[in-house]
Amino acid sequence: MGRKLLLQHINEPGIHTFDVYRQKGGYRAVEKALKTMSTDEVVEEVKKSGLRGRGGAGFPTGMKWSFLAKPEGVARYLVCNGDESEPGTFKDRFLMTHIPHALIEGMIVSSYALGASVSYIYVRGEMMPQIRILERAIQEAKAAGFLGTNILGTGYNLELYVQPGGGAYICGEETALLESLEGKRGNPRIKPPFPAIAGLYGCPTVVNNVETIASVVPIINDGGDEYAKIGIERSTGTKLISASGNINKPGVYEIELGVPVEEFIYSDEYCGGIANGKTLKALVAGGSSVPILPNNLICKTISGNPRLMTYESLADGGFATGSMMGSGGFIVFDEDQCIVRNTWNFTRFYHHESCGQCSPCREGTGWMEKVLHKIEHGQGTVEDIDLLWDIQRKIEGNTICPLGDAAAWPVAAAIRHFRDEFEWHVLNPKESQSRNYGLAHYADPITAVTQ
Amino acid sequence: MAEEVVNFKVTIDGIPVEVAPGTSILNAARQIGGDIVPPAMCYYSKLEGSGGKCRTCLVKVSKGSEKDPRPMPKLVASCRTTVMDGMEVQNITSPEVVEARKGVVEMLLINHPLDCPVCDQAGECKLQDLGYEHGSEGTRYEFERRTFERIDIGDKIQLHMNRCILCYRCVYVANQLTNSREHGILNRGDHSEISTYIHKALDNDFIGNVIDVCPVGALTDKTFRFKSRVWFTKPINAHRECTCCSGKVTLWYKGEEVLRVTGRKDEFGEVEDFICNTCRFDTKKTADWILEAPALLDEDSVIMVNQYAQFNPPTVIKEDDKLQLANEEQLARTERLK
Numbered sequence: 001m002g003r004k005l006l007l008q009h010i011n012e013p014g015i016h017t018f019d020v021y022r023q024k025g026g027y028r029a030v031e032k033a034l035k036t037m038s039t040d041e042v043v044e045e046v047k048k049s050g051l052r053g054r055g056g057a058g059f060p061t062g063m064k065w066s067f068l069a070k071p072e073g074v075a076r077y078l079v080c081n082g083d084e085s086e087p088g089t090f091k092d093r094f095l096m097t098h099i100p101h102a103l104i105e106g107m108i109v110s111s112y113a114l115g116a117s118v119s120y121i122y123v124r125g126e127m128m129p130q131i132r133i134l135e136r137a138i139q140e141a142k143a144a145g146f147l148g149t150n151i152l153g154t155g156y157n158l159e160l161y162v163q164p165g166g167g168a169y170i171c172g173e174e175t176a177l178l179e180s181l182e183g184k185r186g187n188p189r190i191k192p193p194f195p196a197i198a199g200l201y202g203c204p205t206v207v208n209n210v211e212t213i214a215s216v217v218p219i220i221n222d223g224g225d226e227y228a229k230i231g232i233e234r235s236t237g238t239k240l241i242s243a244s245g246n247i248n249k250p251g252v253y254e255i256e257l258g259v260p261v262e263e264f265i266y267s268d269e270y271c272g273g274i275a276n277g278k279t280l281k282a283l284v285a286g287g288s289s290v291p292i293l294p295n296n297l298i299c300k301t302i303s304g305n306p307r308l309m310t311y312e313s314l315a316d317g318g319f320a321t322g323s324m325m326g327s328g329g330f331i332v333f334d335e336d337q338c339i340v341r342n343t344w345n346f347t348r349f350y351h352h353e354s355c356g357q358c359s360p361c362r363e364g365t366g367w368m369e370k371v372l373h374k375i376e377h378g379q380g381t382v383e384d385i386d387l388l389w390d391i392q393r394k395i396e397g398n399t400i401c402p403l404g405d406a407a408a409w410p411v412a413a414a415i416r417h418f419r420d421e422f423e424w425h426v427l428n429p430k431e432s433q434s435r436n437y438g439l440a441h442y443a444d445p446i447t448a449v450t451q
Numbered sequence: 452m453a454e455e456v457v458n459f460k461v462t463i464d465g466i467p468v469e470v471a472p473g474t475s476i477l478n479a480a481r482q483i484g485g486d487i488v489p490p491a492m493c494y495y496s497k498l499e500g501s502g503g504k505c506r507t508c509l510v511k512v513s514k515g516s517e518k519d520p521r522p523m524p525k526l527v528a529s530c531r532t533t534v535m536d537g538m539e540v541q542n543i544t545s546p547e548v549v550e551a552r553k554g555v556v557e558m559l560l561i562n563h564p565l566d567c568p569v570c571d572q573a574g575e576c577k578l579q580d581l582g583y584e585h586g587s588e589g590t591r592y593e594f595e596r597r598t599f600e601r602i603d604i605g606d607k608i609q610l611h612m613n614r615c616i617l618c619y620r621c622v623y624v625a626n627q628l629t630n631s632r633e634h635g636i637l638n639r640g641d642h643s644e645i646s647t648y649i650h651k652a653l654d655n656d657f658i659g660n661v662i663d664v665c666p667v668g669a670l671t672d673k674t675f676r677f678k679s680r681v682w683f684t685k686p687i688n689a690h691r692e693c694t695c696c697s698g699k700v701t702l703w704y705k706g707e708e709v710l711r712v713t714g715r716k717d718e719f720g721e722v723e724d725f726i727c728n729t730c731r732f733d734t735k736k737t738a739d740w741i742l743e744a745p746a747l748l749d750e751d752s753v754i755m756v757n758q759y760a761q762f763n764p765p766t767v768i769k770e771d772d773k774l775q776l777a778n779e780e781q782l783a784r785t786e787r788l789k
Binding site: 168170185190351352353354355356357358359360362363364365366367370387390393394397398399400 | 502503504505506507509525526528531551554555557558559561562591592594597616617619635636638639640641642643
């Protein structure tokens with residue numbers, strides 16, 4: 001049984017209220033940080049912990065914080081990115097719904113570390129209940145003296161605001177989020193300058209994911225070194241995984257990084273195996289934008305080592321045979337699922353969510369969707385598959401923000417690993433409308449390649 | 452004496468140039484000029500914040516700087532990337548860039564109606580030039596193109612959204628030259644469109660400039676609509692006393708008649724001064740203007756085909772005395788226009 005840091009008290013009745021949360025040891029981190037530590041010491045602890053951003057990119061949080069420009073007389077901001085909209089990811093919503101004070105506590109400590117006196121939690125507009133929960137939690141914390149002026153008599157002031165977004169995927173991109181927070185159209189900005197230099201209202205800003213900020217709490221409570229002991233190498237600590245798809249026990253799991261993927265899927269402690277006694281066909285390991293993997297690359301890497309739930313191990317083999325940790329949206333597909341249909345569905349999402357600012361993404365996502373729709377509905381040709389490959393290649397890396405890449409990667413990976421399923425669709429147009437390609441050879445073991 | 456600015460040395464496609472720190476790669480390339488200048492559909496030097504969107508100006512940075520020689524991992528938008536000392540940039544010499552640009556051109560054209568035969572912009576359209584120079588023949592797109600209704604924004608300007616490539620230039624013009632924000636982008640992705648606040652007519656002294664900055668035929672001058680193909684008109688620079696703008700314009704003549712008035716454009720298609728609506732729409736008689744000289748356009752432009760300034764008798768005439776004598780009148784006219 002792995003250690004739980006974020007969800008330790010999740011089953012406690014009333015943990016969403018201030019009183020119960022405080023009883024269970026909540027807000028200790030605020031007391032410790034504000035009363036006994038300097039701001040630099042807090043940043044140092046986070047650096048020592050090796051915590052990496054939980055929103056998708058996996059950038060070391062301590063390093064991101066130390067990049068923050070600190071010019072005299074200019075306000076600094078901490079913005080929490082609660083715009084969670086990646087298909088397959090629902091961990092932040094879970095956290096905000098059931099244990100909102102963990103986020104508030106993390107926000108106070110992190111804002112203190114960064115020297116921000118106004119901080120924002122930007123939450124996707126569809127999550128209205130969560131916005132209300134957070135606002136109530138802020139009221140409670142304020143009444144208890146953990147927010148507002150002169151917190152705990154330390155002289156530190158902090159105001160926390162919750163800002164609902166309009167419900168756009170693109171506003172999860174940090175600069176688009178800042179634009180939206182400023183009241184403008186949520187278009188990503190062109191970088192440089194990075195938000196650490198000129199972010200919200202032109203001031204230095206740090207944007208962190210909900211889970212990242214909540215993770216600061218156990219780091220301060222137990223110390224960065226203690227946190228770094230969990231996990232493997234550069235993947236430290238615990239991570240929330242949103243498990244979904246054809247598994248027996250879908251849900252949000254807190255895992256210690258380093259759990260083998262095989263254990264995560266089949267162990268009763270986690271997903272509990274594939275539902276209805278079916279066989280695993282494919283896995284999207286970190287939310288819809290990361291490359292999809294076929295059965296024979298899921299539990300073992302191409303070099304024959306067991307694949308672990310760490311940033312490095314999931315990415316082992318690069319895009320050729322690996323995937324990414326992403327935001328932890330763990331989508332499992334059984335043998336009855338059609339990869340072409342799934343890829344089309346993902347592309348439909350990216351087509352709908354592209355902001356339309358730069359041409360390759362604006363036009364390319366729609367084009368890919370149309371081609372995939374055609375293939376899925378039995379009207380495709382073999383040339384269409386090559387065309388699809390070419391379109392994704394021309395989007396990837398040529399756009400302002402990572403949405404273009406996010407749209408291109410799942411298509412690329414699906415063609416790379418499941419090309420014969422695409423070809424089967426094209427060559428058997430009638431049959432493909434009435435049955436699925438099935439598991440085919442995707443579970444056949446592949447010989448390990450050692451370097 | 453002010454502190455001397457140390458210029459940065461940059462190499463673009465092997466050609467070295469020294470530019471001031473803070474210059475973008477695109478502007479450094481423009482200082483060199485010629486074929487190595489990346490095309491720019493959305494960047495407009497006079498509009499703050501423009502650029503970075505169309506991705507046609509992508510270049511490869513093969514050496515970051517003298518201090519940090521690592522190449523940049525991705526192609527970068529040259530209009531929004533500033534130079535570093537010792538930077539080496541590849542534009543047309545990089546197959547990767549040429550390939551990516553071809554891809555961008557194809558993407559820009561998949562939803563474009565390609566209605567050039569009935570488009571007023573034909574002949575001075577940046578997308579036509581771009582497609583001709585950097586695109587591939589034929590398209591692989593076989594689906595229905597996205598369409599919009601034409602709308603009038605004000606009585607002088609028509610918006611033809613089908614042709615728009617969403618460069619955002621007109622949005623910047625409306626934001627930066629006018630006081631109120633009534634003009635922007637609606638919706639997202641490939642269904643986004645330029646629009647005004649609930650079909651409000653744009654009524655502003657300088658709003659006509661959106662026509663000049665539009666690289667394609669999405670925003671056209673209704674007073675010029677279907678009057679003539681641009682290559683049958685002759686541009687003459689002229690000026691007048693104007694109370695609200697510089698009054699420096701280009702008049703487009705067909706015979707005796709001024710068919711339209713635009714701002715004066717430089718070799719990169721950018722206007723020198725934004726002009727007011729009175730100069731653009733309401734003063735269309737030769738008597739309103741003090742004429743200067745024929746406007747110089749890009750030599751390759753189709754408009755230059757019947758330009759006065761371009762009239763150069765074939766060299767064979769100059770070399771042959773008999774021919775010279777026979778064409779005396781024509782030669783004299785050339786000299787006068789030089």
